[in-house]
Amino acid sequence: MRALVAADRDVDFDAIYVGHVARLVRLAALLGAEDPEDVAQEAFCRLYAARSRVREPELVPYLNRIVVNDVRSRGRRQRTAAGKRHLVGIAEATTDAHGDRTAVLAEMARLPQRQREALVLRYWLDLPYNQVAEAMGVTTGTAKSTVSRAISALSAVLAEEDV
Amino acid sequence: MSGIEDRLRAALHEAADARSVDVMRMRDELNDRLGPPTRRPRKLAALVAAAVLAGGAVVGVQVLPGDGDGRTVAPAGGVDPQFSCEHTTHVDLSGGQDEFVPDLVGRTPAEVAREHDAPRWEFVEDGDTATLRLGNEDGTLGSESRYELRDGEWRLRSSVVCDNGTPAAPTADALALGLHGSEPWPARDALAAGESGTASVLVDDRPVYDYSGLVTRHRSIYMAPCGIRLCFAVGQPDSGVVDRMQTRNAGVLGTMCSFFQPDDLVGRTSPYALLVAWDALGRTTDFSVSGPGGTYRGTSFTDPSWGPAQAWLALVPNDGPQVPYVGRLHDADGLVDEYSGPVACD
Numbered sequence: 001m002r003a004l005v006a007a008d009r010d011v012d013f014d015a016i017y018v019g020h021v022a023r024l025v026r027l028a029a030l031l032g033a034e035d036p037e038d039v040a041q042e043a044f045c046r047l048y049a050a051r052s053r054v055r056e057p058e059l060v061p062y063l064n065r066i067v068v069n070d071v072r073s074r075g076r077r078q079r080t081a082a083g084k085r086h087l088v089g090i091a092e093a094t095t096d097a098h099g100d101r102t103a104v105l106a107e108m109a110r111l112p113q114r115q116r117e118a119l120v121l122r123y124w125l126d127l128p129y130n131q132v133a134e135a136m137g138v139t140t141g142t143a144k145s146t147v148s149r150a151i152s153a154l155s156a157v158l159a160e161e162d163v
Numbered sequence: 164m165s166g167i168e169d170r171l172r173a174a175l176h177e178a179a180d181a182r183s184v185d186v187m188r189m190r191d192e193l194n195d196r197l198g199p200p201t202r203r204p205r206k207l208a209a210l211v212a213a214a215v216l217a218g219g220a221v222v223g224v225q226v227l228p229g230d231g232d233g234r235t236v237a238p239a240g241g242v243d244p245q246f247s248c249e250h251t252t253h254v255d256l257s258g259g260q261d262e263f264v265p266d267l268v269g270r271t272p273a274e275v276a277r278e279h280d281a282p283r284w285e286f287v288e289d290g291d292t293a294t295l296r297l298g299n300e301d302g303t304l305g306s307e308s309r310y311e312l313r314d315g316e317w318r319l320r321s322s323v324v325c326d327n328g329t330p331a332a333p334t335a336d337a338l339a340l341g342l343h344g345s346e347p348w349p350a351r352d353a354l355a356a357g358e359s360g361t362a363s364v365l366v367d368d369r370p371v372y373d374y375s376g377l378v379t380r381h382r383s384i385y386m387a388p389c390g391i392r393l394c395f396a397v398g399q400p401d402s403g404v405v406d407r408m409q410t411r412n413a414g415v416l417g418t419m420c421s422f423f424q425p426d427d428l429v430g431r432t433s434p435y436a437l438l439v440a441w442d443a444l445g446r447t448t449d450f451s452v453s454g455p456g457g458t459y460r461g462t463s464f465t466d467p468s469w470g471p472a473q474a475w476l477a478l479v480p481n482d483g484p485q486v487p488y489v490g491r492l493h494d495a496d497g498l499v500d501e502y503s504g505p506v507a508c509d
Binding site for chain 1: 167168172182184290
């Protein structure tokens with residue numbers, strides 16, 4: 001197992017940054033961050049500070065967890081009401097040509113933060129439940145039940161809209 | 164999977180793809196934030212150096228968003244999502260070659276791009292699939308490789324590269340000797356063909372297809388008398404004299420085939436052949452070669468250090484050993500020498 005850093009640490013760090021930053025920006029955006037780029041930058045600042053300790057197989061889970069935690073804590077600081085938080089500029093649920101995407105995202109934005117995290121990690125990053133749990137800092141069982149509850153809630157509200 | 168899961172997955176992917184990320188700008192900002200130790204990482208410096216060596220502007224790395232259907236938009240600074248080269252080929256990934264295997268197991272897209280000196284590249288993820296595009300300085304696409312996420316790693320599935328079956332990358336007026344868009348390598352060290360005080364002259368410089376489908380290199384050809392021979396040096400500065408043709412007073416010397424060394428030594432045949440004539444007294448006035456495709460006018464080369472001597476070179480299509488050509492060397496009084504036969508390279 002090779003640590004991220006050795007004699008060539010800047011090269012490795014740079015390659016990791018280029019390879020992962022876009023994904024992290026998008027992850028932060030989907031989780032509802034007001035400034036997803038800043039969240040991603042912060043994640044890499046922390047990775048840089050911890051670079052001697054993080055090993056390659058842990059890299060992606062490490063970055064995912066930093067982003068999830070950061071978005072969560074920024075949300076708390078801003079005291080943003082969950083029902084008013086929107087994802088990536090989605091304003092209202094609609095039923096026009098792009099309505100399904102808009103409606104789904106808008107309703108997801110109204111879910112509790114942990115349920116949104118579970119959905120994004122599971123259905124955008126396609127993570128297995130154990131890695132969803134790792135990113136969220138919960139047990140695998142909790143991750144499964146959180147995803148299940150979130151899907152149920154989403155199904156119910158979207159079914160109502162579809163009627 | 165339930166319908167709501169499908170809808171949710173589609174919505175998340177569309178929303179993610181709609182977000183553009185300017186990786187270069189963000190990296191610069193991060194470098195400012197981290198301070199001097201990570202400013203100008205060596206990997207970036209290597210990319211910049213490669214771009215400068217290739218004679219072009221400094222370019223960078225961008226990861227760009229998809230548009231939902233064609234997946235990728237390529238603003239200035241990116242890589243075109245579509246091939247603009249005339250011919251492409253699927254790379255043999257079964258182990259039959261190792262010149263271009265852009266796998267990502269144990270390495271990053273940036274490392275693959277650097278290995279192939281790609282001036283531009285982008286890596287676009289789409290759920291459990293991803294695409295790595297390597298681009299030339301002008302943003303044209305050189306190769307497109309597709310990956311599938313399995314066991315946490317991107318597994319190479321297919322790769323398509325620009326390839327016309329020869330080392331010769333497309334260039335305007337391909338049968339004209341001279342410069343074809345790049346600054347030639349300098350005629351010094353290994354590329355200096357001259358001996359005994361004779362200087363070498365630049366014959367040609369033209370772009371070459373790498374196995375990656377990129378046009379990141381070029382070959383220079385220099386020529387000079389070397390004793391009783393005419394010597395040709397071909398390649399990059401780490402190459403040298405590759406062909407020597409015995410001279411005579413005035414006449415057609417033969418065909419020079421080492422046009423793209425070292426590429427034409429390993430299975431990629433040059434689409435061109437060079438018919439060479441020599442005139443020790445400098446009295447000839449014209450050299451032309453006729454074949455099925457027409458008549459090709461030769462170009463004369465000389466240098467003050469050669470005395471009155473001049474060489475004539477005519478570039479013709481490499482049509483194979485069965486196709487007859489006729490080369491005629493004239494002076495003011497008429498025909499000096501005539502060659503009849505193939506002008507072919509294998």
